[in-house]
Amino acid sequence: MTKKRKLVIAVTGLNNIDSPGPGIPVVRALRECDDFDVRIIGLSYESLEPGIYMKEMVDKTYQIPYPSAGTEMLLSRLLTINDVENLDLIIPNFDAELYNFIKISDKLKDAGITTFLPSVDQLDARDKINLYSFGQKFDFKVPEDKIIYSVEKISEAVDEFEFPIVVKGKYYEATVAYTIEQAEKAFHRLNAKWGLPIIIQKFISGNEINVAALGDGNGNMISAVPMRKLYITDKGKAWAGITLQDESLIELAQQFIAVTKWKGGFELEIMRTKEGESYIMEVNPRFPAWIYLTAASGQNQPAALTKMALGEKVEPFKNYEVGKMFIRYSWDLITNIDQFQQISAFGEL
């Protein structure tokens, strides 16, 4: 029996809530990889992220500064954590923090901490704000949109797209609006939460399908697993899903990786119309919260990313199990006030 490689891996996205972050599913996949013996370091932003208290998943958690605090604060905190933990790899799992992690990745490397992330250019190209022009450039079907900075501009978009329209926040959240009043309300709510601009997108009707994929940074696809949401929460999140067999979706992910030379994990959100057309609705630049399904169906993407990050050659996966399902559930994790106090007051647990 070969000896398992000991690794210390830090992950963010421990908010395993009703709109879950991918952190815990990433950890679960890493822990199931037979090649590693992992110590997991959680990186949290808030004291009530459930993953902090899930000791069978996360060995130790440190709070880190919010992305708005900037790269210097983040780097300083991570280097302090590294002095204690001797990190091998960090896997960030939030869109909003990626820019900072990419910016400091060279300095992390100097400190012996590896990352496996897309470049800032790659990140920007698939940004919601640029997605339509990205689609035009590389011949992907993307719904038409308008980027607006004032509520008055909604009517112009409506003239062009007709109702319903999709009103989307800069980072997260989207609302389908059927009237100008609904659209304006959504504009103000999303502006207050995520800031400007707001994206007004043409509504595409169909089945929502997602693809979790992994690129090696040289234009090669290591893995792609398509999943259809079977049950969607009122926040638009999958509560149950099933892996699909569809070559065209795999090819779409392959094409995306080929033109972007994407490095790392990502998720394509696709709307499949009744006519069989696949529209890319969004490209999330990190693993999705359902990423454990890739491991369960035979393509452990977090483990493959880890191997590539550590310089190992990883052969592309060829098969996965079709019809593999996930169903989320909620669970009341019990802890004590001293634990909560520890993470709140000292920033580590």
Place this chain on the structure above:
Amino acid sequence: MTALLLCPQGKLKILAMKLKSNIATSESGFVFNPATGDSFSSNPVAAEILLLLKDNNSLKEIKQIILSRYEVESSQVEKDLDDFLTHLKENNLLEL
């Protein structure tokens, strides 16, 4: 989940049909389309027909088998089969 049911009356209009090769069926009448993620449940007679289709029986053969197993008028079987195949087609389960 959509129920596939045999309807009561009619004539067989569709002459040759084949289930898509990737469609999974079970003896209990559960149908899964791995390309779309859709799943269906069917009643016992529909389940029999699905398995007969899966085994590449022609519609004529299926009709004869159903007639030999159940006390039913030939015209009724034709209508039921026709309706059922229309359901399958609408749900994207048949080869075009």
